[in-house]
Amino acid sequence: MFNFQYYNPVRIVFGKNTIAELKNLISRDKKILLTYGGGSIFRNGVYDQVKSALTGYNIVEFGGIQPNPEYDTLIKAVDIARSNNIDFLLAVGGGSVIDGTKFIAAAICFEDGDPWDICAKGAPVKNAVPLGTVLTLPATGSEMNCFSVVSRASRVEKLHFSSPYVFPKFSILDPETTFSLPRRQVANGIVDAFVHVTEQYLTYCVNTPLQDRQAQAILKTLIEIAPATIANPSNYDCRANFMWCATQALNGIIGCGVAQDWTAHMIGHELTALFGIDHGQSLSVIAPAVWRHQRAVKKTKLLEYAYNVWNISAGSDEEKINSAIDKTIDFFRSIDMPVTLKDCNIVPGNFANIADRLAERGMILGENQNIGRNEVVEILNICSG
Amino acid sequence: MFNFQYYNPVRIVFGKNTIAELKNLISRDKKILLTYGGGSIFRNGVYDQVKSALTGYNIVEFGGIQPNPEYDTLIKAVDIARSNNIDFLLAVGGGSVIDGTKFIAAAICFEDGDPWDICAKGAPVKNAVPLGTVLTLPATGSEMNCFSVVSRASRVEKLHFSSPYVFPKFSILDPETTFSLPRRQVANGIVDAFVHVTEQYLTYCVNTPLQDRQAQAILKTLIEIAPATIANPSNYDCRANFMWCATQALNGIIGCGVAQDWTAHMIGHELTALFGIDHGQSLSVIAPAVWRHQRAVKKTKLLEYAYNVWNISAGSDEEKINSAIDKTIDFFRSIDMPVTLKDCNIVPGNFANIADRLAERGMILGENQNIGRNEVVEILNICSG
Numbered sequence: 001m002f003n004f005q006y007y008n009p010v011r012i013v014f015g016k017n018t019i020a021e022l023k024n025l026i027s028r029d030k031k032i033l034l035t036y037g038g039g040s041i042f043r044n045g046v047y048d049q050v051k052s053a054l055t056g057y058n059i060v061e062f063g064g065i066q067p068n069p070e071y072d073t074l075i076k077a078v079d080i081a082r083s084n085n086i087d088f089l090l091a092v093g094g095g096s097v098i099d100g101t102k103f104i105a106a107a108i109c110f111e112d113g114d115p116w117d118i119c120a121k122g123a124p125v126k127n128a129v130p131l132g133t134v135l136t137l138p139a140t141g142s143e144m145n146c147f148s149v150v151s152r153a154s155r156v157e158k159l160h161f162s163s164p165y166v167f168p169k170f171s172i173l174d175p176e177t178t179f180s181l182p183r184r185q186v187a188n189g190i191v192d193a194f195v196h197v198t199e200q201y202l203t204y205c206v207n208t209p210l211q212d213r214q215a216q217a218i219l220k221t222l223i224e225i226a227p228a229t230i231a232n233p234s235n236y237d238c239r240a241n242f243m244w245c246a247t248q249a250l251n252g253i254i255g256c257g258v259a260q261d262w263t264a265h266m267i268g269h270e271l272t273a274l275f276g277i278d279h280g281q282s283l284s285v286i287a288p289a290v291w292r293h294q295r296a297v298k299k300t301k302l303l304e305y306a307y308n309v310w311n312i313s314a315g316s317d318e319e320k321i322n323s324a325i326d327k328t329i330d331f332f333r334s335i336d337m338p339v340t341l342k343d344c345n346i347v348p349g350n351f352a353n354i355a356d357r358l359a360e361r362g363m364i365l366g367e368n369q370n371i372g373r374n375e376v377v378e379i380l381n382i383c384s385g
Numbered sequence: 386m387f388n389f390q391y392y393n394p395v396r397i398v399f400g401k402n403t404i405a406e407l408k409n410l411i412s413r414d415k416k417i418l419l420t421y422g423g424g425s426i427f428r429n430g431v432y433d434q435v436k437s438a439l440t441g442y443n444i445v446e447f448g449g450i451q452p453n454p455e456y457d458t459l460i461k462a463v464d465i466a467r468s469n470n471i472d473f474l475l476a477v478g479g480g481s482v483i484d485g486t487k488f489i490a491a492a493i494c495f496e497d498g499d500p501w502d503i504c505a506k507g508a509p510v511k512n513a514v515p516l517g518t519v520l521t522l523p524a525t526g527s528e529m530n531c532f533s534v535v536s537r538a539s540r541v542e543k544l545h546f547s548s549p550y551v552f553p554k555f556s557i558l559d560p561e562t563t564f565s566l567p568r569r570q571v572a573n574g575i576v577d578a579f580v581h582v583t584e585q586y587l588t589y590c591v592n593t594p595l596q597d598r599q600a601q602a603i604l605k606t607l608i609e610i611a612p613a614t615i616a617n618p619s620n621y622d623c624r625a626n627f628m629w630c631a632t633q634a635l636n637g638i639i640g641c642g643v644a645q646d647w648t649a650h651m652i653g654h655e656l657t658a659l660f661g662i663d664h665g666q667s668l669s670v671i672a673p674a675v676w677r678h679q680r681a682v683k684k685t686k687l688l689e690y691a692y693n694v695w696n697i698s699a700g701s702d703e704e705k706i707n708s709a710i711d712k713t714i715d716f717f718r719s720i721d722m723p724v725t726l727k728d729c730n731i732v733p734g735n736f737a738n739i740a741d742r743l744a745e746r747g748m749i750l751g752e753n754q755n756i757g758r759n760e761v762v763e764i765l766n767i768c769s770g
Binding site for chain 2: 015
């Protein structure tokens, strides 16, 4: 096991009717910027629950944060927050609203030039306005971590940052808020959570049987609950288990002391920046291709995955690994996710460009740092379809 | 799944040579009370590592905290801390030193009468001196939770309290500090961690497949690593996995949203208070007896435990449950733990007294509140030997 530090001070408030707890979680003297996305919270009653819980609070609202939250939008929120002396941010929405609000929180306090440098140049975040979240879309795990991914359309960039200052003070997870989600967003969320786990699990073995089993626990549960979670939007138990799986997938626990490989995410971010495809869709296409390409260095864990997650015990090692990857692809297909670039209308002519963009940022990917420009093209060819 | 809150701000610093990190974890201006137990830290080099890391710090030392930390001892530390204006406590040791230090931390700030009321009457803890830990004995999970158990010999009492104020600010877990542990303490620790899991897992089902698998992950890993962990004290990987299992067993994650039953601990605490037996030994004796007695209400989870932890798939439901309990007892025996009261030299004549003590404190046990005085005697009879 590698040495590691684990620190995660996010308070999770989970369950039915928990939005009402907001009044116990935010001090009455705070001036709140309430951030949200495209307005689904008005249709599903979440906005009303939030406003009801915060009756008497001083609230400024900022809506319109896009999926793949856009820098130009977030900077407007920063200006509004500064001019209104906002001292608490409440993000109500999915991972994009939360990621965007983390960026707003850091940017408000950023005084060393262009806030985009936080993402583009790793400029250090020295402080942030405190934030809390009401999660409505299980997927990214952003509600219980200090990561954020922000896009900037004018530069065709989708970049991430992290800082302990942007851990939410609390996150409210009421599974009932997910009942009205579009089917596509639920499927995206299932894949996002699934691949968050595999990025921390399918690497090389450093003798971490507990973390491996914790990873398998999330994967097996997601596979088990996916059909009913999609088919029955108001099945509370399914939505609750899905929500908790997605949070646990990226709160740091399964990543303790293990090798990690975020290749599928890094390539996927480029696909989203260039072609606008959903984050979850980029992962359902790319992740299995990464495993096929890296099967030699990931062999031990892929065999473990085959046996423990998919109950595959027959055949040669190569057959087991193929079967595990095929079953994963079948699983993604079963919830109507794309599994090839062709499914996403991305054609081979673009592959070199994608690899170039990663190479330009000096990104050598893979837990063994063996995925450079050529290998990215090979991975994209594997899933071209 | 039940509604729940999860909050755990402890920073875990895990791995080889991590004691040196102390200087980055405690501000130089703190006046530290360094607490420890019977002196093993002098023999295994941990004391020297701590003092070396804290060169130049203002440190007062307080040793001699007993297994089952004793109120009369802890109160002396409170006096020393107050008279020395201590503003940070560093506990170096196992669960008893950490639990005791949590009590010291709360008692220093307690101004509403006798600090024993914190344990005996649930007097509210309104503040505590901040504390950190260097863990040397994986077992209790105290390094990553806000619980504490304290004994008071003059009253023959062993009682617990909890408060968010006594979460350690950090806990350093260096598996190498465990290499010199006596075999018996390692076996005790394995059982303690194991039963922490079963107390949160073997209850009734509320549709929590992820938490169930997370619980099974710890149990299976403990079973897998126990033989080599005991046989090869300097096997780093085994000790590391054991250490991380013990922490994860009681940091709250597996307890999220599930029914819990701390019957084995509550009866076990009485056995320790009355007869001085090790905490781990009380659990290896009592826990399986609780499952046998409560097999009807715990049936679904016991069958799940049989299948998923012990790979038992043959036989009737009753046979599967018997086999799972028998295998657990065999496992405990395999690491030389007692499995009957007779093994601990406790004879049937004492059983009514034990049940009376719990009844006097108004304790009705079990996840269904169905274990009263008579049932406690029945459970004790099951494991009398």
